[in-house]
Amino acid sequence: MEGHGVLLHLLPGTGHDGGAPLLVHLEHERAGLGLRVAEVGLEHVAHIAHQVHGIIPDHDDPGLVQIGLLVRPNLLLGIGTGGKAYCHSVHSRSRHRRPVAGYSHSGRTAIVLRVTDALTTDPPAAPPAHALVNAPNSALFTDQYELTMLQASLHSGAAHRRSVFEAFARRLPAGRRYGVVAGTGRLLEALSTFRFDDAQLAFLSDRGIVDDTTLAWLADFRFTGSISGYAEGEAFFPNSPILTVESTFAEACILETLVLSILNHDSAIASAASRMTGASAGRPCIEMGSRRTHEESAVAAARAAIIGGFASTSNLEAGRRYGLPTVGTAAHSFTLLHDSERAAFEAQVASLGRSTSLLVDTYDVEQGVRTAVEVAGPELGAVRLDSGDLVAQARWVRQLLDDLGNHSTRIVVTSDLDEFAIGLLASAPVDSYGVGTSLVTGSGAPTAGMVYKLVSRQDDDGRFVPVAKAAKNKVSVGGIKHALRRLDEHGTAQVEVVGIGLTPADDGNDRPLIQQFVRDGVVLPGWTGPEAVTRAADRHAHSIAELPGAVLRLQRGEPVIPTEYEEASA
Amino acid sequence: MEGHGVLLHLLPGTGHDGGAPLLVHLEHERAGLGLRVAEVGLEHVAHIAHQVHGIIPDHDDPGLVQIGLLVRPNLLLGIGTGGKAYCHSVHSRSRHRRPVAGYSHSGRTAIVLRVTDALTTDPPAAPPAHALVNAPNSALFTDQYELTMLQASLHSGAAHRRSVFEAFARRLPAGRRYGVVAGTGRLLEALSTFRFDDAQLAFLSDRGIVDDTTLAWLADFRFTGSISGYAEGEAFFPNSPILTVESTFAEACILETLVLSILNHDSAIASAASRMTGASAGRPCIEMGSRRTHEESAVAAARAAIIGGFASTSNLEAGRRYGLPTVGTAAHSFTLLHDSERAAFEAQVASLGRSTSLLVDTYDVEQGVRTAVEVAGPELGAVRLDSGDLVAQARWVRQLLDDLGNHSTRIVVTSDLDEFAIGLLASAPVDSYGVGTSLVTGSGAPTAGMVYKLVSRQDDDGRFVPVAKAAKNKVSVGGIKHALRRLDEHGTAQVEVVGIGLTPADDGNDRPLIQQFVRDGVVLPGWTGPEAVTRAADRHAHSIAELPGAVLRLQRGEPVIPTEYEEASA
Structure with a gap:
């Protein structure tokens, strides 16, 4: 059972684990691949295939290690990592010979898995091609x-003034203690398709929306400026300079709507996701909200949820486009389709295997659990509860499963959960949470409230002039921003320091927050595609772990760290 | 000024209207085109071009006539219509010779417009090609x-049982009195691209998500079933059978997520839009929330907003894809870009014309208004207020404009409006409302809460069996549904009648609610593309007008009409 640097150890399982899981500890190799094996409660062992498809190179940005390991048969709970690591695949002997394991990270972590099939080893899988065919x-x-x-400024000539726009949120949603940046990678991907081709120009021309001079400018448009800001997965606070676009006014102006659409949506979802994974305290969360939001939002929401710490998603397009782990087995309709619950369970187990997850609440939950166990036996992977009083139900279902000898059968709950419901289930014997509506609608804050403001532009002499609107209730702070997170001697964040027109002084161990994404029109590597998601998820875990412990409080409060401003003297 | 059956009359203007508007009354012609000229406060007269691009044929579904006419120079307020009508274009003498007018509807309505240019007449414009190039x-x-x-049911054979799935909402968002159906047209459009091509099959195969038998079935998949339900724009209530999909289990099952994503998102937006247009009482509402939601949701939200009675949108892709009227002039950044507010206004007026809308709250509102009037003169189209106490501000800005002689300059307000803010502005001299965040997030209800349930399927003898889940808190009513809206002798809706397994008896003047969208795999004409949006907007106005007056109440309450069930005896 060794090969390619793989060491396999036996490790005692947890209370409900009937068998001996395998500890796969892989040697660190600097030149290898980094793999984020999500913190996922796999529906059955074959699903680890999804993980291996998520393997992508990780060239920089050393990540971190976490998270609580929970072991049951057929359950693999991995570890977020963005570090330089060696990846290794192990295939099951299943019909499809799906890859099933494992990787290491800088010698600091290991991966725990338990499979029912015997294992063989295979060479590492190649990273999948990243084809955004739906773009x-x-x-x-x-x-x-x-x-x-654009037209009016081309007319006046001001269109060509060098300008700096900044995306930021004036405030967090009421009572939230932090937000999580997401969407930057999608924005950079969308930038490559921001072209005024025949269809776009014909529309603008036919409608007479802009004049011929402007149409000609748009036909030639390629973004030539620079974009920097907070990386995806980073925590942010009121007035954090999340994205800065530097170019001519013309080029930076026309990106406004796209920038805000993507950042506002994706950051809202990632921020909600982060609170949920904080409340779940290491138990895997599964994103399953596709049906509650626009079909393309659903793909972006799945991506943002993974960034915010979710383990997997039900959304197949998100799996395809971003290499995310996907899960899912059956709904109530499958039970209703068959002549009896038993017939449905038998059909599912015959096709998907005993390690599948059976939905037991279509008729009577107790009878459903008993039938599930009778049909699938002790190897039943999980039962899913989608209604009722979940805390009480999870307890007696756990007891019933144990009484029936199904110590390793997991309990998945999926009924209108949000971060508060997840928190309330902390004491219940639940193995993973499926979250839908509340996640994809931002748990009460469906948009992140970011704005995109001109903060500085050149005058006729070529000097940059800070600018700001000064109407009532909306005071903007003009000037180019820089930011760092001030840490104490324990590495815990104390203050968000925003420099206006200057880079704040680092007091020794502060962490700079501004990353460069685009330089002179060229998107820099590492910020797009599946790789960006993997890195962002790791960065998220790191960023949250660095904040004071109060970050995990769900009750309303102030931002968990204050923001201080440093301003250049005039 | 006559031609093509056009009659032009002079009509007195309203209080702030300095000039004489034109009444264009066009003769009804059965064989002609139907045009919905939206209830739009045009930013300047050239924008009527957008209307004419919205002309599409309307083959059936007689529409209705409304709405309050409001007349100012450069302001055209049209009338929703889906009836068979004659359409006629009038072009301005502008550089682009944009079409600017007008149409009739069944002899019942007329269109009021006032333009600053002299008019000439031209033949009607051809409908634009409908190319969903982004699909x-x-x-x-x-x-x-x-x-x-699908895999498990193919394995058991139950996949081939004829089945009926139904999409419905168990309840309305808390306190809402009705919902508005939207998204059906987008669903039917998406159905044509629901194909498992190489990219999709490769993903499913590489991940091992389904077996080879299932992959082969998916590769051949074309939907061969039938789809019926409530038409877009129709009001709905708890348990209204909004969409019914009849096919094999296999075919109907795999559409579930797409059906719900689209209906839940679009209906949430249309429902919010409808409350806002109800509160605006005829004053045009402009959708401008693109930046607060996912970039593709923004397109769908603009479409749903128009269905819910909005006049226009800022979203260009929505304009291109669905032929919607689009509007927009300038943001604060344009003022900040220039060396002074005056320089910015001069640049805008020089490029976009005196009839443009100037944003006057970048620095000081009073000075902004004075500068705007000095720069643009009495022909200034509108001023836009985006901050502050809008009720008080609108009053004194109106007074100031009148004092300066700008009686015909309109006031557009755009600051975090929702249906309640719009209602509070009813007494203020405001001409149109721009609505963003609140609209695209469903004004507190970002998803419509629809579910998609198997309600009936064949058994082995080919008989249809009603089926329903019976877990706690979620009782579904099995059986195929039919529905009609029971009207009283005045044509006012009294009851939603839902027949379970039977078509309820029409008591004489009831209105059947179920329309056929797809028959044996063929999408029926009239339910997709720009045409569907136009018809849905008309249907919405009709459907709301038919409900009791309490439908317009914004405070929380019960559904404005109750639902009664009629069930076939066993």
């Missing part, structure tokens, strides 16, 4: 006034 | 369990 042209995801402003 | 493959907008259920 549309993004140029008209744009408010009309961006283009009429 | 991606929709097959993987799907939860994994739909496909694992």
